[in-house]
Amino acid sequence: MTSPGMPGTPGTAARSFPAEAVAAFPRQFARTRRFSLGTVRHVTLSPDGERALFLRTRSGTDTSSGLWIRDTDGERPLADPATLEPGSPAGPPTPEEAARRERDRDLSTGITGYATDDAMELAVFVLDGRLWAVRTGQGEPFGLPAAGPVTDPRPSPDGRLIAYVTGGALHVMAADGTGDRCLARPGTDEEGTVTYGLTDHVSAESMGRARGYWWAPDGSALLVARVDNTHVRRRFLGDPADPGRPPRVQHYPEAGTANADVSLHLLRLDGTATEVDWDREAFEYVVAAGWDAHGPLTTVESRDQRTLLTLGVDAGNGATRVLARQRDELWVELLPGAYCRTASGALVLPHESGDKRGLRVGEQVVTPPELQVSQVLGTDGDTVLFAAGEDPLETHVWSWSPDKGNVAVSDGPGLHSAVQRGGTVVLDSVTPDGPRVTVIREGVDSGSIASLAEEPLIRPQPELLTLGERRLRSALFLPSWYERGDPDASPLPVLVAPYGGPGMRLVVRARIWPSLVAQWFAEHGYAVLITDGRGTPGRGASWEKAIWGDQFTAVLEDQVDALHAAAEAVPWLDLSRVGIKGWSFGGALATAAVLRRPDVFHAAVAGAPAIDPRLYDTHWKERFLGHPDRYPEHYDRCTLSNEAHLLRRPLLLVHGTADDNVAFAHTLRMSAALLAAGREHSVLPLPGQSHIVSDPVTAERLLLTQLLFLDKALRS
Known part of the structure; x- marks a missing residue:
């Protein structure tokens, strides 16, 4: 037993x-924030797999997270909040940023998120509502002017442009901070009710979709979520211990009431826009979205959660076609990270068979029947990285590719996750002895990224x-x-x-x-x-x-x-x-x-x-x-x-x-x-x-x- x-x-x-x-x-x-401080988070790899970016605080009790890089010279900080804002106490996050941290269960401060271009040469982040950028190969972080407090900045894949959200409006500027312009702005009577480029409450809290916009691969357009909370019930979150402080308004759809009206739009840098067309009355939930070399795509779900459609989107006219359909008599269980495509265009989807949840790539079920798949961790070319286990007490990392089939990446007891790119896997493990981050290069252990947790x-x-x-x-x-x-x-x-x-x-x-x-x-x-x-x-x-x-x-x-x-x-x-x-x-x-x-x-x-x-x-x-x-x-x-x-x-x-x-x-x-x-x-x-x-x-x-x-x- x-x-x-x-x-x-x-x-x-x-x-x-x-x-x-x-x-x-x-x-x-308490002071280690449940032993989360000092751990390695949000790893990103360069195309050649030689460099890794990540977030980490400087110790197991330091609450301020910084942006770090690991390369052939070892680990070093790229952006440290203490040096960017010396002597300045951290201000309160914007409501949007506070909501993002709450949904992400993030107990740190400082730099709590970042995004990079495809080459991982430019990284952008927010600190106290201000927009910052850093060239990963040279130089110091530099601030960029923005139209207001910034949420979720993201460079274009080629690194020439940066998009960000402020006040519910989506902006784009050049990477040097010039030429800022608004691509989509809520009307004056919609302030706080309609947003562009942000997610809605249930998508972030219950579906795991934290993002609200996605760049086209060539940087010429964006797929953008418009969220209209007009008919969503409002809550007023105040602090009874501070009755003079105004309450914060939260759009919270209670069971049985109206959801946010979420639509998707193709916004082009030439100023033209097209709405993505699907039956939003029948499929009101936007579970996932993205834009890859084969075009935009999205996954939508019916209100009763018994039908799920993955749709290909025509980048020209916004028309959609059904790429895959899932149906369940009770509910379709969402698979985090799925509903994406490999480089060759094969859809990556869950495959339910009896009491097993496997993985389908294109027309092929690629996982053996003994595995229960819990997450798709990403694609690298035609290779799919996923988390699965035979035993509910453990989660392991596997990769599948057309030439090698399934390959076990992790071993030993624990809960394992990973990112992969350019022949490198960064394996993030929680073992019986604590956290461990291992770097595997071309199948060979090539060191680790240190955890500074207590x-x-x-x-x-x-x-x-x-x-x-x-x-x-x-x-x-x-x-x-x-x-x-x-x-x-x-x-x-x-x-x-x-x-x-x-x-x-x-x-x-x-x-x-x-x-x-x-x-x-x-x-x-x-x-x-x-x-x-x-x-x-x-x-x-x-x-x-x-x-x-x-x-x-x-x-x-x-x-x-x-x-x-x-x-x-x-x-x-x-x-x-x-x-x-x-x-x-x-x-x-x-x-x-x-x-x-x-x-x-x-x-x-x-x-x-x-x-x-x-x-x-x-x-x-x-x-x-x-x-x-x-x-x-x-x-x-x-x-x-x-x-x-x-x-x-x-x-x-x-x-x-x-x-x-x-x-x-x-x-x-x-x-x-x-x-x-x-x-x-x-x-x-x-x-x-x-x-x-x-x-x-x-x-x-x-x-x-x-x-x-x-x-x-x-x-x-």
Whole structure:
């Protein structure tokens, strides 16, 4: 039942972490931003594969990210915010930039994104709303004039021009900063409602499409998204701790309400424009878009998410033709990075067969049946790089080409990703020992890019288990000081700590931050159990889609079954003292657990819980529950405030007051329902915090507050 070779598994020598290390961990966890600072991010390779650009902070506690280059001379900074704006405190990001960072879950400051021309000779980026550029082979970064605060600048493929967005308008200038002109501007009555060149909320949050425009290969035109939020519901995100500060307006399409009207336009530098023509009423979601040597293309999806079309676009008149069609009776699962073409024009698409998600290139299914494909990482000529795994506990990198077929790029346990160009692969791995970035040149290991992240004061020691009839993948964390099998040792209270929802796995052979937090709770005398049940990715379509129409019943059943199966295998678990904690979907699952199964779960910490599915966005919730007008019973079944009267156990609700993903209203409505039902509970608001808790003091104290609450509920 236990996977061999992992730290802390039976047969290996357990060790006790020093008490001072355990005590200092919350502060380290907070000031390193979950150990994300100092890691290597957003790698780009030159056409010959000899040079790599990337983002990284200077240490594991430095929050300001800079642009770096690795070449034959080693690593060196290309652009350092500290030298570009010496002595000047970082200003607040523009609303568009703040939204991009939130969607990207980026906890750093400084240079948090960049783009290059095709030759990777020119890189452009934004710092405090200003536009900067740097020649990667020579010179210092230089500022460029812009019409206003800049979002998402991108050079043309030949490096002669730079496009950027400001105030919802798309501008183009020469790479030396001259000749700035506006290609598309919202009307005066559309300010803030219509934008060109930006994405909309659900595309960025729920589909993974972060971009809103794409250059033609010859730099003569752009494919541009126009987003009209006129009919989208507005939210006002204020800070209750600062009532004098004006609220920020957010266009947020709640389930069952109007989406943004997204259209695509071909904007040419000669001033002419053409709208791309497809049935936008039937296919209102723009999932992906691009422009390659074979012309523009886009992938669009129906509102019910059961039909997906990949369309070729005529660059002259905007007419479209169907290149591929996918259909599913529940929903078409989107494959990140797919819906693109190789150099020879072959479409790269997912291929669903039974319970396997493979990869199709052109007319050929190229992946073996044992692989579950999770992402297309890119194309290099006719080579396709993709992420896949046979085991849901690991993700590996593979490449496929017509002459070599499938070639495994990564090995060893972990979660692996990569970029490839010009015979070079940069392999980005999260292993059981932490992050590692390896450079592979022509199939030979040629060094690494250093991670400057701090080494955690404690190391996770999971026992990886396969539990019950459904072979549930679980990880059990025990105190490093606990004498297993000692007849005199007291049984341990249990803390169940799942996410449990779509799009995320926590039970993996890798040192991810939730495993560090789990070990920290374990060091305080808990047996921490994490289980990936039905609805989580990596185990096929039927596993993922078992939650259709009901996001809690099967998921909660898996958590209960895993807990009982673990207790049968590990006799030192005390099932009379079981707590559960989670965040986002995990927070909603924790709430459901104490409401529906108080016989099993005796206390819960629910962070940013999605209590009312009608308050969440269209694309995400309608994927799993359908449209609320057609399936109101699905939404009623998953609205946990309807069950407030069932609460019999201690419940702590935690929520950031500025959360723009799961609105603070979810927790307020749950608390109001509990008050109306006369049910005692606790609420911890986090002033000014969004869905990701970024303030280091708040993040540190939040860990300690959860521990104190659970200790009082389960140990008193």
